[in-house]
Amino acid sequence: MALTPRPPLVSCNIDANNKPCEQGKENESEKNGGGRRDLIQAASMVGLSFLAVSPSPNGSAWGAPVVPPDLNTCGPATVTTPPGVPSAPATSVSCCLLPPTKPIIDYELPSKPKIHRRRPAHKVDDDYISKYNKAYELMKALPSSDPRSFMRQADIHCAFCNGAYNQLGSTNKLQVHFSWLFLPWHRWYLYFHEQILAKLIGDPKFSLVYWNWDNQANVGGNIMPTMFTQEGSALYDAKRNQNHLPPILNTLALTDLASNALTNKQIIQDNLNIMYQSIVTASTPDLFMGKKYSAGDPEPNIGGTLENAPHTAIHAWTGSDKETYLEDMGNFYSAARDPIFFAHHSNVDRLWAVWNTIGGRRRDHTDPDFLNAEFLFYDENGCMVRVKAKDALDNSKLGVTYIKVNGDQLWLNYEPQPLSTTTTSKQVVPRSMDDIPELGPASQDTSPTKIDKKFVSLVKRPTAVPQELLDKGLEEEDLEEVLVLEYVEVPRNVATHIAVFINLPQADATTPLSCAEYVGSFINIPHLVGEGMDMSSRSVCARFGISDNLQRLGITDLSTISVTVVAKLGGSEEIPISLKGIKIEYE
Numbered sequence: 001m002a003l004t005p006r007p008p009l010v011s012c013n014i015d016a017n018n019k020p021c022e023q024g025k026e027n028e029s030e031k032n033g034g035g036r037r038d039l040i041q042a043a044s045m046v047g048l049s050f051l052a053v054s055p056s057p058n059g060s061a062w063g064a065p066v067v068p069p070d071l072n073t074c075g076p077a078t079v080t081t082p083p084g085v086p087s088a089p090a091t092s093v094s095c096c097l098l099p100p101t102k103p104i105i106d107y108e109l110p111s112k113p114k115i116h117r118r119r120p121a122h123k124v125d126d127d128y129i130s131k132y133n134k135a136y137e138l139m140k141a142l143p144s145s146d147p148r149s150f151m152r153q154a155d156i157h158c159a160f161c162n163g164a165y166n167q168l169g170s171t172n173k174l175q176v177h178f179s180w181l182f183l184p185w186h187r188w189y190l191y192f193h194e195q196i197l198a199k200l201i202g203d204p205k206f207s208l209v210y211w212n213w214d215n216q217a218n219v220g221g222n223i224m225p226t227m228f229t230q231e232g233s234a235l236y237d238a239k240r241n242q243n244h245l246p247p248i249l250n251t252l253a254l255t256d257l258a259s260n261a262l263t264n265k266q267i268i269q270d271n272l273n274i275m276y277q278s279i280v281t282a283s284t285p286d287l288f289m290g291k292k293y294s295a296g297d298p299e300p301n302i303g304g305t306l307e308n309a310p311h312t313a314i315h316a317w318t319g320s321d322k323e324t325y326l327e328d329m330g331n332f333y334s335a336a337r338d339p340i341f342f343a344h345h346s347n348v349d350r351l352w353a354v355w356n357t358i359g360g361r362r363r364d365h366t367d368p369d370f371l372n373a374e375f376l377f378y379d380e381n382g383c384m385v386r387v388k389a390k391d392a393l394d395n396s397k398l399g400v401t402y403i404k405v406n407g408d409q410l411w412l413n414y415e416p417q418p419l420s421t422t423t424t425s426k427q428v429v430p431r432s433m434d435d436i437p438e439l440g441p442a443s444q445d446t447s448p449t450k451i452d453k454k455f456v457s458l459v460k461r462p463t464a465v466p467q468e469l470l471d472k473g474l475e476e477e478d479l480e481e482v483l484v485l486e487y488v489e490v491p492r493n494v495a496t497h498i499a500v501f502i503n504l505p506q507a508d509a510t511t512p513l514s515c516a517e518y519v520g521s522f523i524n525i526p527h528l529v530g531e532g533m534d535m536s537s538r539s540v541c542a543r544f545g546i547s548d549n550l551q552r553l554g555i556t557d558l559s560t561i562s563v564t565v566v567a568k569l570g571g572s573e574e575i576p577i578s579l580k581g582i583k584i585e586y587e
Helices: 036-046 126-141 150-161 182-201 264-280 285-289 305-318 340-358 408-412 467-471 547-553
Strands: 010-012 077-079 091-093 116-120 374-378 384-388 400-402 449-451 454-460 464-466 481-491 496-502 518-524 537-545 560-569 577-579 581-586
Touching: 126 150, 126 182, 150 182, 150 374, 182 305, 182 340, 182 374, 264 305, 264 340, 264 408, 264 518, 285 305, 285 537, 305 340, 305 518, 305 537, 340 400, 340 408, 449 454, 454 581, 464 467, 481 496, 481 518, 496 537, 496 547, 518 537
Parallel strands: 010 464, 116 400
Antiparallel strands: 077 091, 374 384, 449 577, 454 560, 481 537, 481 577, 481 581, 496 518, 496 560
């Protein structure tokens, strides 16, 4: 098939959100989430199951924000025997929260919060490391009956990330990953964890450190922080990959995607582009933060680029390859059992703040279902409190600041280059386009297409701007072209990395991720599920902003491009990965 010039864009009356991979469009009419929680709670108690099946105009079951579960309905989180390890037993983990001894209260932020200045872990001095270690010693010494104890703190992550609770009034599990809840939930988690440590150590300004793994400016940030690697300290965890201890550079892709003999120079360049593609080119809230997840929705499947790539890569890189389920960091049920988890997520939180400063359409969601989503945590006094997502959007109100580092500038201003020797990659692709199949958008009847080690498809670019986007006052230059992999089926209990390239059909597992053809990754790590869920696989929708890549490759005039999906499993090669559709849409 020959590549043809792209026709001019026109507008049309298309509902931009009426797509198989969507979870409902934003409900601009609902401006207040108050009262929804009480309605759902009342319905749950009297058995009004109609609330769980009545559709709403925005596509979710109720058109309401997610609210805390009934704490009396906790069940076990279960992991099945991983593929290729028949001798490994299935595991069931109880990580139910301790029931509150007092009524749950709505948390109120202090009017003048104590300032917590989080600094990079590789820059703190010995005195601070000693203090940090002491704080965790005190937390680990608390009895299991205290919700502030270290294991009870770790259980919070397990409970809300591994299907221990149903949503209130629904049989669907409550999940704080893979959607727009990911960033605000984890910010609140860090906040209360830090408050507890501060009280235990007797320093109201005690601050978490952040693992500066995105920093490629000098060795220190992009290695496992040495303060967490001293055996015998309260910060040490034996269940880490012993091949990744300092001075080994961390990688933001699964380390076995390409040759393990990558030079440090190539690792750094790959890391810089992964950061660039995950943050800078993720120019909209849906791309960066993840898409909508409302009350009654099934398991969310559209996470943001920060969650899907560098965040998950660090989890997989840190977890022990000697443990059946990549514990501790490599599995969501056990990740927070490693103190380094909180340093890792402090950096994730910091990067969210950096993204908000880049400009353009990079700003937080405004949908009431997002703003009014509610979560439960224990405060520094061990009391259970209820918080809203909207109250975590401004770190200054939480009293949290991050010490700035120069390394951000390297990936913020990264300039990925085409692999071709010419100024564009047009001349690379046509030679092999004639035998490339075309896989269009998924439909209800679409059969899955298996991805062996790679899959190449031609994909048409949109010729019309949806009227809905124009009605929002967006100009053509404000729009982002988004590449969507629909219904990607990945094994739930195997670490998996999917790297995506455009106009590079010859890409494979050895192709450097530093090139302009690389548009991003989706990474899955093992995680437990609740009773009644599919334990073998999960279906996701992976989305990548490609406007910047199209310009760098000089192919903005083409109506059809090739998309190459390179898959790599961390476990058995016999476990299939598949997808149902590929499309490009405007956002």
